[in-house]
Amino acid sequence: MEEHQYVTQTIDLYMLKISSKNTGICIQSYLKRSMYDVKKIVKNNGYIRLVKGAYKESKNIAFESREKVTENYANIMLYLFLNSKHFVLATHDLNMIKLSESLNKKYKRDVSYAMLNGIRNREAVKLANSGHKMIIYVPYGTEWFKYSYRRLREASNLKLVLRSLLSRQNID
Numbered sequence: 001m002e003e004h005q006y007v008t009q010t011i012d013l014y015m016l017k018i019s020s021k022n023t024g025i026c027i028q029s030y031l032k033r034s035m036y037d038v039k040k041i042v043k044n045n046g047y048i049r050l051v052k053g054a055y056k057e058s059k060n061i062a063f064e065s066r067e068k069v070t071e072n073y074a075n076i077m078l079y080l081f082l083n084s085k086h087f088v089l090a091t092h093d094l095n096m097i098k099l100s101e102s103l104n105k106k107y108k109r110d111v112s113y114a115m116l117n118g119i120r121n122r123e124a125v126k127l128a129n130s131g132h133k134m135i136i137y138v139p140y141g142t143e144w145f146k147y148s149y150r151r152l153r154e155a156s157n158l159k160l161v162l163r164s165l166l167s168r169q170n171i172d
C-alpha cells in the first residue's frame with residue numbers, strides 16, 4: 001500500500017477481485033480510516049496484511065505519534081483476532097508480536113508474520129521454529145533498487161537501518 005491518495009482506489013480494486021483466495025491487501029495502522037476499512041474488508045472475507053505505515057502523512061488523516069500508531073495497530077489486530085480467520089501481521093515490533101501470541105492462544109487464528117529481510121532475522125527464525133508461518137520480504141527483480149531506495153529515503157527508516165546494521169540483527 002502506498003501513500004494515502006492511492007488507498008481508496010487500491011481497496012476498491014481489491015474488493016472487485018476479493019473472490020480470488022490468493023490476493024490480500026495491506027492496511028496501514030497510522031491512517032485514521034483504517035479500522036473502518038478493515039471492518040469492510042473482513043466482512044467481505046478479505047485477507048489483510050497489517051502494517052504501521054511507511055509514508056509521511058498529514059495529521060488530518062494519520063496519527064502522528066508512534067504511541068497512537070501502535071495503539072491503533074493493537075486495536076486493529078484485536079479486531080482481526082475476533083473477526084477474521086486468517087491475516088498477516090507485518091511488523092518488527094516485539095511488543096505487538098508478543099501481544100499477538102497471547103491473543104492467538106485464546107482465539108487460535110491462522111496468523112502469519114512478515115518482516116523485511118535483515119531487520120529482525122533472529123526473531124523471524126524463532127517465530128518459524130515455534131510453528132508460525134513466517135514471510136521474509138526480499139526486494140528482487142529489475143526494480144529492486146528503486147523499491148529499496150524508496151524505503152531508505154524515509155529518514156526514520158534510514159536511522160532504523162543503520163541501527164539494525166550496528167546491532168548485527170542478521171542470521172549467524
Ligand SMILES: Cc1cc2nc3c(=O)[nH]c(=O)nc-3n(C[C@H](O)[C@H](O)[C@H](O)COP(=O)(O)OP(=O)(O)OC[C@H]3O[C@@H](n4cnc5c(N)ncnc54)[C@H](O)[C@@H]3O)c2cc1C
Pocket residue numbers: 001002026028051052053054055090091092093094114115116119137157160161162164
Ligand atoms: C512485510 C512488510 C511489508 C510492508 N509493506 C508495507 C506497505 O505495503 N505499505 C507501507 O506503508 N508500509 C509497509 N511496510 C512498512 C511498515 O509500514 C513500517 O514502516 C515498518 O514495518 C516499521 O514498522 P514496525 O511495525 O516494524 O514498527 P516500528 O515501531 O517502526 O519498529 C519496531 C522496531 O523494529 C525495528 N525496525 C523497524 N523497521 C525497521 C527498518 N526499516 N530498518 C531497521 N529496523 C527497523 C526497529 O528496531 C524498531 O524499533 C511493510 C513492512 C513489512 C515488515
